[in-house]
Amino acid sequence: MSSARNALGWCRTSVLDPLLATVFPPRCVGCGRFETYLCDECRAALVPVGPEVCRRCGHPGVGSGGPGWCAACVGEEPTYRSARSVFLHEGPARRLVSCFKYDGLRVLGRLLAELAAAEFDALVGEYGAVAITWVPSHASTSRSRGYNQAEVLACCLAQSVGAPPPVRLATKTRRTGHQRGLDREGRSRNLTGAFAPSPDVESSAHVCDALARSEGVVLVDDVFTTGATVAEVTRVITGATGLPVDVFTFGRTPAGFPQRAD
Numbered sequence: 282m283s284s285a286r287n288a289l290g291w292c293r294t295s296v297l298d299p300l301l302a303t304v305f306p307p308r309c310v311g312c313g314r315f316e317t318y319l320c321d322e323c324r325a326a327l328v329p330v331g332p333e334v335c336r337r338c339g340h341p342g343v344g345s346g347g348p349g350w351c352a353a354c355v356g357e358e359p360t361y362r363s364a365r366s367v368f369l370h371e372g373p374a375r376r377l378v379s380c381f382k383y384d385g386l387r388v389l390g391r392l393l394a395e396l397a398a399a400e401f402d403a404l405v406g407e408y409g410a411v412a413i414t415w416v417p418s419h420a421s422t423s424r425s426r427g428y429n430q431a432e433v434l435a436c437c438l439a440q441s442v443g444a445p446p447p448v449r450l451a452t453k454t455r456r457t458g459h460q461r462g463l464d465r466e467g468r469s470r471n472l473t474g475a476f477a478p479s480p481d482v483e484s485s486a487h488v489c490d491a492l493a494r495s496e497g498v499v500l501v502d503d504v505f506t507t508g509a510t511v512a513e514v515t516r517v518i519t520g521a522t523g524l525p526v527d528v529f530t531f532g533r534t535p536a537g538f539p540q541r542a543d
């Protein structure tokens with residue numbers, strides 16, 4: 282099964298992606314210019330999240346005064362050790378993620394990883410050894426999209442910094458509705474029981490070896506919106522492995538984290 286998946290991955294990377302690029306030549310996701318997926322002008326328009334963030338959840342715009350935590354994290358610590366993102370989820374960054382996720386442009390995984398490689402390298406470098414994984418999607422979603430964008434991004438990021446290939450640590454056991462528009466309780470209810478540890482955590486010698494060597498887990502996703510999904514996946518992974526989790530995403534919804542009014 283694993284070798285079949287590898288063969289399929291090789292076929293897509295080596296044959297299908299170049300073929301698709303010939304039939305559908307690259308166009309800038311931001312302005313439509315041909316011959317590149319992101320032109321220099323649109324690349325310059327990406328807005329980095331920057332260093333002024335909550336030290337726990339990565340919420341943008343939290344200064345370095347005090348403990349450096351946002352109001353939500355002071356009220357209740359997240360399940361993950363930290364969460365950090367590279368670009369605000371707006372403009373060309375938002376278009377990149379949307380085309381990567383919904384338009385079948387799997388090839389964009391490499392571009393996203395290239396843009397996020399320095400920050401990812403810094404995070405992975407905080408550990409002597411780390412297991413890299415991704416936020417799972419439901420099998421039916423991956424089937425209809427052709428891939429799970431978080432898994433593709435995790436693989437491309439690991440490759441870009443010379444880290445070992447990601448391992449599957451969690452699965453999504455049922456489909457869930459959109460988190461957006463739900464209140465805190467609704468988000469929690471929507472996700473209850475939606476994720477479970479991957480059988481690989483116990484049955485795959487390769488995954489067990491990787492976990493035994495690792496001091497922590499880096500969980501990759503495309504965008505951090507409310508944080509409810511990564512918090513739930515972290516809970517499942519830490520419960521199964523005993524390891525702390527750091528969340529890494531390409532995009533960050535600027536107003537995504539609901540700040541408690543206190």
Ligand SMILES: [Zn+2]
Nearest residue numbers: 309312320323
């Ligand atoms: Zn452009």
Ligand SMILES: [Zn+2]
Nearest residue numbers: 335338351354
């Ligand atoms: Zn926070």
